[in-house]
Amino acid sequence: MTRIDEFELLGYRRPDGQVGIRNHVLILPTITCAAQTAKRISELVDGTTTFIHQHGCAQVGTDYEQTFRTYVGMGTNPNVYGVIVLGLGCETLQALKIADAIEKTGKPVEMISIQQFGSTLDAIAQGAKKAAQMVQEASLEKRTPFSFNELIVGTECGGSDACSGLSANPAVGEVSDMIVDRGGTSILAETTELIGAEHLLANRAADDHVAKRVYEVIHAMEQRSIKMGVDIRTGNPSPGNIEGGLSSLEEKSLGAAKKAGSRPLMELIDYAERPSKKGLVWMDTPGHDIEQLTGMTAGGAQIVLFTSGRGTPTGSPIVPTIKIATNTAMFERMNDNMDINAGTIIDGDETPKDVGIRILKEIALVCSGKKTKAEILKQHDFGIWRIGPTF
Amino acid sequence: MKSNKKALMLNRKDDIAVALSPLFPGDQVTVKNDTFCKQIDIKEAISFGHKFAVRPISKGEDILKYGEVIGMANSDIGEGCHVHVHNLEGKRGRGDKIDKN
Numbered sequence: 501m502t503r504i505d506e507f508e509l510l511g512y513r514r515p516d517g518q519v520g521i522r523n524h525v526l527i528l529p530t531i532t533c534a535a536q537t538a539k540r541i542s543e544l545v546d547g548t549t550t551f552i553h554q555h556g557c558a559q560v561g562t563d564y565e566q567t568f569r570t571y572v573g574m575g576t577n578p579n580v581y582g583v584i585v586l587g588l589g590c591e592t593l594q595a596l597k598i599a600d601a602i603e604k605t606g607k608p609v610e611m612i613s614i615q616q617f618g619s620t621l622d623a624i625a626q627g628a629k630k631a632a633q634m635v636q637e638a639s640l641e642k643r644t645p646f647s648f649n650e651l652i653v654g655t656e657c658g659g660s661d662a663c664s665g666l667s668a669n670p671a672v673g674e675v676s677d678m679i680v681d682r683g684g685t686s687i688l689a690e691t692t693e694l695i696g697a698e699h700l701l702a703n704r705a706a707d708d709h710v711a712k713r714v715y716e717v718i719h720a721m722e723q724r725s726i727k728m729g730v731d732i733r734t735g736n737p738s739p740g741n742i743e744g745g746l747s748s749l750e751e752k753s754l755g756a757a758k759k760a761g762s763r764p765l766m767e768l769i770d771y772a773e774r775p776s777k778k779g780l781v782w783m784d785t786p787g788h789d790i791e792q793l794t795g796m797t798a799g800g801a802q803i804v805l806f807t808s809g810r811g812t813p814t815g816s817p818i819v820p821t822i823k824i825a826t827n828t829a830m831f832e833r834m835n836d837n838m839d840i841n842a843g844t845i846i847d848g849d850e851t852p853k854d855v856g857i858r859i860l861k862e863i864a865l866v867c868s869g870k871k872t873k874a875e876i877l878k879q880h881d882f883g884i885w886r887i888g889p890t891f
Numbered sequence: 892m893k894s895n896k897k898a899l900m901l902n903r904k905d906d907i908a909v910a911l912s913p914l915f916p917g918d919q920v921t922v923k924n925d926t927f928c929k930q931i932d933i934k935e936a937i938s939f940g941h942k943f944a945v946r947p948i949s950k951g952e953d954i955l956k957y958g959e960v961i962g963m964a965n966s967d968i969g970e971g972c973h974v975h976v977h978n979l980e981g982k983r984g985r986g987d988k989i990d991k992n
Contacts, residue, residue: 662909662940665957666899695983697959725984732984733976745909745940747974748981751961809940827940846911 507864509651510643511802512581515606519646520578521802521867524549524818525634527584527627530571530598531556531591537620538586541627547635548584549817551882557591563888568593570772570884573798575602575609579818581638582608584631586623589615608634643868649683652775653863654796654804654819655759656689658789660737661744661809663826665755667852668807668842672824674856675805675863676761680779687796688760688780691721692736692787696750697757701782705765713768717784736787740810759807771885772798789814790883793821803863813837814881815874820866823873824859837873900945902958903927907942907974909956914943934971942974954979 511519527550529538535552542550555567571593575583583602587595599611610630614623655672657664676686688694694701698718705711725732737746746752766779772795775781783799785792789812796804797819804819806812809826811834825831828843840859844850866872898920900908908922914937921930922945929945937943942956948968953960962979972978 662942666901666909696961696981700959722984726986726989729986729989731981731987733981736984742976745938745942745975747942747976747979748962749983750959750981751956754957754959754961 507861508868509646509648509864510868511646511650512578512641513644513646514578518578518605518800519650519802520580521820522579522818523581523638523641524579525582525584525631525638526550526575526580526818527586527631528571528575528598529553529556529586530593530595531588533557533588533591534586534614534623537614537623537627540624541584541586541631544624544628545631545635547638548631549880551817551880553882553884555884555886556593558891559592559888560891561888563886564592566771566887567884568598569770570794570798571598572601573772573774573800574794574818576605576607577797577800577802577818579802580607581641582634583610584627584634585609585611586627587611587613589613608637610634647683648679649778651679651684651803651863651867652687652799652801653679653684654687654689654793654799654801656789656792656796656804657693657756657759657807658814659808659810659812660741660746660752660755661826662746662755663744663843663846664807664809665758666826667845667855668809668824668826669755669758670852671842671845671855671859672759672805672807673761674853675859676759676780677763678856678860680761680763683778685775685778686761686780687775687783687799687801688757688765689783689785689792689796690756690787691717691782691784692732693749693756694718694753695722695732696748696753700757701760701765704763706767710765710768714765714782717768721786744809769799771795774800786885788883788885790881791885793819793881794883795885803866805859805863807842808838811837813874813877813879815872815877815879817880817882820872821874821879822859822862822866836877839873898922898931898943900924900927901956904955904958906944906946906948906952906954907956908945910937910939910941910943913937913939932971934969935973937973944968944970944972944974946970948974
C-alpha cells in the first residue's frame, strides 16, 4: 500500500494563494429573479456551473448579512476560477457589491444586470459571451502539486441510520484526525445534530471561549424548537432515521459527533464564514443537508466527505462530495450515488482506521481530478440557511 | 466486530446493544465488550441497526448508548426487548414539554 504521505495532490493555484481542486466558471445569480437566466447561460457555455435558489430580496439584518456572505463565499471558493455575477437590478442584495467583494481575491469577475443590459435575452447574450471568454482563459490553467495543509475538508452526515455512528462517521473521524495532523482543516457542522453531544466537543475546546461558544450555539439551536412549542423529534430524527433504528436526537448526535475525530476544537465559526484557524473547526449550521453543504462550501471547503445510511444523492455545484455508505446493502443498492463503502466495518472486514486510509486516498484522487458520483450526476444542490423572515 | 456476531454493545455502561443482523424472538445473542459478557434472550423482533435492552430498564431511567444518555424510558423495558421511539423519549429540544402559561 502507498504511504499516506506519498499521496499526490494536484490543484489550481489562485491569485490569492489558495488552491482549488476544480476550475469552474461560476454563473452566480444573486437574486432568485436572475436564476433562470443564469441557468440558460450555463446551458449555453460548457465549463460553467450555476445553481437555482429563491433568495436575494426583501431580506434584512443578520439574515441579509448571512445570505450576502454565502453568495460571496460561493464566488471566492478556490474551486472557482472566475465568476459572472448576475443580478436583476432593483433587489436588496446588490450584485455589484457582491462582485466587488469577490474581486478582492484577484480572480476574474464580471457583472451582468438584467435591467441594465436591456432584457433577459440581452443578459443571456452578454453573459454567455463573457462566460465563453472566461472558460477559455480558465482552460489554460494547469494543476500543480499542493499539500494537505492547504485543504479545508467539510464533513457531513445525511440520511443517517444506526450504522452511521458505528462505521462511516468513525472512519471520517479518522480522516479528520489525519487531515488535522498534516496541518489541514476539518469542518464539523450541523449544530442541530450535535445537541446531546456538545459536552464531548466542549471538553476538547482549545480554550474557554470556544467551549463557551459551543454551549451558546447549541442553546440557540435548541431554543428554536422549544420556542415553537414542539418536540424536535417531529422533524429530527427524520422518519428515515427512525426506520434505520435511531430513536432520539441525542442518539443521532452522538453518532454524528464521531465525524469530529479526536483532535482539539480550535474554533467555532458562523454559517458560511471562512475558518481563521487550521485544525478541527465547528461551523454553526442546521442539520439540513443542503444548507449545511452550502455553508461549508461558502466557508471555503474544497471537498466534502458525506456519510449516509439511508442513501442520498446530494452534491454541490462547485465542491466534489465523496459519498460514504454506512452499510454494504445500501452501498450496493445505491452504487450510482455512493463512492466509498464503510459497511465493511459492520461486516467485520475492516476497521474505521482502514476505511479512513481508503477515504484519504480517495480525497487525493478527487483533489487531483477524479470525478465523484455526485459530480457525474450533475447534483448541483444549493440552499441557504435563512435566519429571518422574508419581508 | 466479527461477522458472525449478531449484536454490538459499544460501551460497558450501555443499557442497550445494536442488532447487526435481524433478530427474532427465541434467538440467543451473546453481548460482550472488554468487561461485560452476557447471553440475552431476544423477546421481540429487532431489525438490523435497531436496539434491544441488555438489562431490565425501569420507566423514568436514562438509557445509555456510547456510554452517554440518548433519552429516557417512558415505560418499563424488559431485557431482550426492542428499545425505540415507542419506549424511549428524547430529552432535548422538547418544546412540547414547556408549560405554555
